[in-house]
Amino acid sequence: MDKLDKISIIGAGSWGTALGCLAARSAREVMIYSNDPAITYEINSSCRNTKYFNDTELHENLIATSQIKDTLKADIIILAIPSYAFSEILELLKSHGLKPSTILLIATKGLSENPVQFLSDKIESEFENPYAFISGPNMALEVVRNKFTAMTISSKDLSLAAKLADVFKSDMLDVTISDDIITIQIASIVKNIIAIRSGIMKSAGDGENAKAWLISTALAEISIISKALGGKPEANIALPAVIGDLVLTCYSDISRNTRFGYEFHTHNYSKEFLTTYPLLVEGISSARLLGSLIKTYDLELPLISSIIDLLHVNYS
Known part of the structure; x- marks a missing residue:
């Protein structure tokens, strides 16, 4: 595989912008x-x-575009959009002639709908491109400010994961690799659901013992x-993208899912x-989407199911 020095990011939200800054520290374009x-x-x-980071300065090598065709020259395209927009973006990439050699690096947390499936499975069913998944215990603002963090890159092709890790790792970023893209994606989905419960528990006044129970369960x-x-x-299970991401998302004061859970409880x-x-x-x-998978596989998951039931009744 040739040197990977051209990187594009689809999505300029907080996570996409943070990954853009991360990429700008190691890539030429x-x-x-x-x-x-x-x-x-x-x-x-x-x-x-400033929509996401107030007056924090981004990396000077980061260039923005509103034309998706401009991103197609990259060796790596990082997909950092909300899960609800994932299918739409894939269709845009198809229609603009995505090269089959371009690596698709999934940074989106969630599931694809109609049918319900992992984002990696959706890519595999529709593209010939190599793909991987990047995740970890990362608060976006800390990544932008180049504070130390850790990530896991997972792919069925471990050599691809290793190649991508070499692109991003630095003194301020520890990158682990895994060929278990299933477990890493599951963890990235579940941690947001559990974080809602964490916020509910905090609002309800639960203590430190309950925090430990929540993580272990x-x-x-x-x-x-x-x-x-x-x-x-x-x-x-011990990788940064599993236990690390779970702990951070559940107990960081700036976690959106935890904050939602807290406020959801206070609003009865x-x-x-x-x-x-x-x-x-x-x-x-x-x-909502994980609930359908749980039913399909007839799994007994008391904690996750209780949160799904709480949200699904209201969500519907």
Whole structure:
């Protein structure tokens, strides 16, 4: 595989912008796509994305575009859009002539719908491109500010994961690799759902013992799902993208899913609050879609199912 020094990011939200800064520290050319011309202009004119990062300066090598065709020259395209937009973006890439050699690096957390499937499975069913999944315990602002963090890159092709790890790793980024893309994706989905429960528990006044119970029970249920779907949880549960991401998402004060859970409880699980909440909370849609997989495989998951039931009754 040739040197991977051209990277594009699809999605200029908080996570996409953070990954853009990360890529800009190691790649020669980095292009980030936004469907918001105001964000594109601001990144190019002042190295900022104030919608997500206030006045924090971004990496100077990051160039923005509002034309998705501009991203297609890259060796790697990072997909960092919300899960609900994943299928639409894949169709755009197809229609603009995505090269089959371009690596698709999935940074989206969630499931694809109609049918319900992993995002990696959707790519595999529609593209010939090599693909991998990147995840980890990362708060976007810390990545932008180049604070130490860790990530896991997973792929069925471990040599591809290793090649991608070499692109990104640095003194401030520890990158582990795995060939168990199933377990890593499950963890990235479940952690947002569990974080909602964490916020509920905090609002309800639960203590430190309950926090430990939540993490241990969540890990056990991640393992159950993974085994049922062909993963290898025993070998991967301790990776940053599994236990690390779970702990961070559940107990960080700036976690959107945790904050939603806290406020959802204070509003007495109000349907109006749920349907009008202004921020993107991936755990809500993930709960609904994961619920259908749990039914398909007839899995007993008391913790996850209780959260799905709570959200699904209101969500419907």
